[in-house]
Amino acid sequence: MRVLLVEDDPNTAKSIEMMLTHANLNVYSTDMGEEGIDLAKLYDYDLILLDLNLPDINGYEVLRHLRLARISTPILILSGSDDTESKIRGFGFGADDFLTKPFHREELIARIHAIIRRSKGHSQSIIETGRISVNLDAKTVDVDGAPVHLTGKEYQMLELLSLRKGTTLTKEMFLNHLYGGMDEPELKIIDVFICKLRKKLAQATGDDSYIQTVWGRGYVLKDPSPMGQVPRFAASA
The missing domain is CATH 3.40.50.2300 (Response regulator)
Structure with a gap:
């Protein structure tokens, strides 16, 4: 944050x-x-x-x-x-x-x-997406109560995705969240972070569909329980 x-x-x-x-x-x-x-x-x-x-x-x-x-x-x-x-x-x-x-x-x-x-529309400090729980206060992530060990940048990515769950986020929005417009690396670093984050979540849940790619737009975190929802698009910062 x-x-x-x-x-x-x-x-x-x-x-x-x-x-x-x-x-x-x-x-x-x-x-x-x-x-x-x-x-x-x-x-x-x-x-x-x-x-x-x-x-x-x-x-x-x-x-x-x-x-x-x-x-x-x-x-x-x-x-x-x-x-x-x-x-x-x-x-x-x-x-x-x-x-x-x-x-x-x-x-x-x-x-x-x-x-x-x-x-962000959340009254509680824990945001749950399927089996994934993100504790915004403790800065921790767990799946069914078992901790998922993420790097600082990986956690920040998942935190932003969770706060705006169901909303497609552009790579520019991730860069802004991670670096604040200062000493920003190239956009492709976001793909690297997403790849690593997906792998860790898939290993913990057995499901690799939580973070979905919206081609030409960015990435979105989807709750697996409601089906057929169309993601909203966030306004660029």
Whole structure:
């Protein structure tokens, strides 16, 4: 999962980056509100962490600009203010949650996971596809209770496929999810990751049809139980 952090205090930003990295979240940060707006428009993030007191424009303006631009990425406000008026104003501009500084790492991570799950239409932390279970909080995969050992990139691929199950995802969308537009390898690396992931899932389930190729488009994760469903196509990031 990919998180954009908009925070101008270097110590706070570094601390949050360490928290997110420890939780196996990919974090990209900026200390300017205007740059945060540009990044949110350019790249597909799962969540935006937004400080209110920024050096160029305040967080409320960032919120307003993003929602006016129809950027629907969930936004969690991080603020030293705990007054009701600040919270009401934040929610009024389109924030999804509000967390007061200082906060515990466990609470921040729990809120992030909950917001992302809800934004993808999942109320629980475990997504089941046939016999495959993906635990979004623990970052683990199992088949019938037995663990499936995946590399970090393989897990991220399956995580994205699971969050958008039934939706065809392009190779560009996978690259964006894995690398965030920075130092991206060639598109063919996605085929390599998919091949390895398919092999591990097939070995664990005895079924190689979970991840299907949509020729000329990309890949889709299909639940084997409902038959005859036509996959939806995701909008490009």
